[in-house]
Amino acid sequence: MPSPRYWREIPSRYRLEATRCGDCGRVSHPPRGVCPACRGTDVQALELSHEGRVVTYTIVHVPPGDFLMEAPYVLAVVETPEGARMMIQVVDCDPASVEIGMPVALEFRLIRKEGKGGILCYGHKAVPAYPRGEEEEAELESREMEVAHA
Ligand SMILES: [Zn+2]
Numbered sequence: 001m002p003s004p005r006y007w008r009e010i011p012s013r014y015r016l017e018a019t020r021c022g023d024c025g026r027v028s029h030p031p032r033g034v035c036p037a038c039r040g041t042d043v044q045a046l047e048l049s050h051e052g053r054v055v056t057y058t059i060v061h062v063p064p065g066d067f068l069m070e071a072p073y074v075l076a077v078v079e080t081p082e083g084a085r086m087m088i089q090v091v092d093c094d095p096a097s098v099e100i101g102m103p104v105a106l107e108f109r110l111i112r113k114e115g116k117g118g119i120l121c122y123g124h125k126a127v128p129a130y131p132r133g134e135e136e137e138a139e140l141e142s143r144e145m146e147v148a149h150a
Pocket residue numbers: 021022023024025026035036037038039040
């Protein structure tokens with residue numbers, strides 16, 4: 001897990017910025033000056049974790065023009081632990097392996113090239129985040145025991 005300092009030092013475009021409503025708690029991504037749920041204006045900036053879970057997804061068979069995507073690809077709604085939801089492409093896996101509830105990591109990647117001049121656009125993509133194996137869990141548990149007995 002990178003330190004808070006690490007996240008502060010990366011440029012804002014790499015971060016996942018959001019806002020949280022002080023009135024109803026709704027988290028919005030991208031950030032909004034006015035809460036879309038209650039129209040409250042008491043909103044605070046919030047940085048999202050680079051992880052989440054697939055809430056729902058669709059497999060796209062015909063991609064739009066400039067996208068550097070090989071069809072079919074997966075477009076998912078991912079929810080972060082803060083409660084923000086975003087539409088994001090899921091990469092580095094077989095589209096058939098994507099399922100609701102699947103944990104993903106949100107990584108900064110090249111998204112598309114615009115026109116022949118080739119303006120490169122970057123943004124976030126989701127990649128599968130495999131849960132820890134049972135062996136690793138057991139090892140972590142025994143380590144915690146050692147600490148408890150130290
Ligand atoms: Zn609100």
